[in-house]
Amino acid sequence: EDKVVQSPLSLVVHEGDTVTLNCSYEVTNFRSLLWYKQEKKAPTFLFMLTSSGIEKKSGRLSSILDKKELFSILNITATQTGDSAIYLCAPSAGGGNKLTFGTGTQLKVEL
Amino acid sequence: NAGVTQTPKFRILKIGQSMTLQCTQDMNHNYMYWYRQDPGMGLKLIYYSVGAGITDKGEVPNGYNVSRSTTEDFPLRLELAAPSQTSVYFCASSDTSGSRSYEQYFGPGTRLTVT
Structure with missing residues (x-):
């Protein structure tokens, strides 16, 4: 059975802090790993990672994949209150490119 | 482009009732998906489709049915609603190129x- 574990489950930080969110996975026929941000509505896409060791960056967010250790991290630097959300990790696998979601990390950024 | 649209936004059903959740996308995507998300949980795949006329079960298909007669539409049918089906349902689509x-x-x- 496919499995995705995210840690920590929740996190409270102050504005300006840097956070690292973790995702470990075990899926059959792995294709890529996706990160989504969810703020009380539909998930919005952040990154798709297909190759190990290549960092993807978008502003203050970055992510990297380790396909040997079956692990990915999402970093957010200089956090802002607008970063408060649930961050979901989802490896895609098999025909149909199905996503298996972790339970997410709930991030709260306080002033 | 409107992207992926779903109707209705909210619905209350009595146990045993039936309903269809509508999903339409205007991006000409081949792949479409239905997920459910229970409070405090990640999304779980119910059904998916890789093209018109082709559907397959996901992780939690029991109690649901789907059809895909066109590229744009992917309705989800609940035949006999149960309280365990109380959830938020998301439809998604993706391209393959x-x-x-x-x-x-x-x-x-x-x-x-469902009450």
Whole structure:
């Protein structure tokens, strides 16, 4: 059975802090790993990672994949209150490119 | 482009009633998906489709049915609603070509309560 574990489950930080969110996975026929941000509505896409060791960056967010250790991290630097959300990790696998979601990390950024 | 649209936004059903959740995408995507999200949990795949006329079960298909007669539409049917089906339902679609292939675009969701 496919499995995705995210840690920590929740996190409270102050504005300006840097956070690292973790995702470990075990899926059959792995294709890529996706990160989504969810703020009380539909998930919005952040990154798709297909190759190990290549960092993807978008502003203050970055992510990297380790396909040997079956692990990915999402970093957010200089956090802002607008970063408060649930961050979901989802490896895609098999025909149909199905996503298996972790339970997410709930991030709260306080002033 | 409207992207992925879902109707209704909210619905309350009595136990045993039936309903269809509608999903339409205007991006000409081949792949479409239905997920449910229970409080405090990640999304779980119910059904998916890789093209018109082709559907397959996901992780939690029991109690649901789907059809895909056109590229644009992927309705989800609940035949005999049960309290365990109280959840938020998301439809998603993805393309299979280009630089953003396999990124799934989500609709706004339908919040369903069964009492």
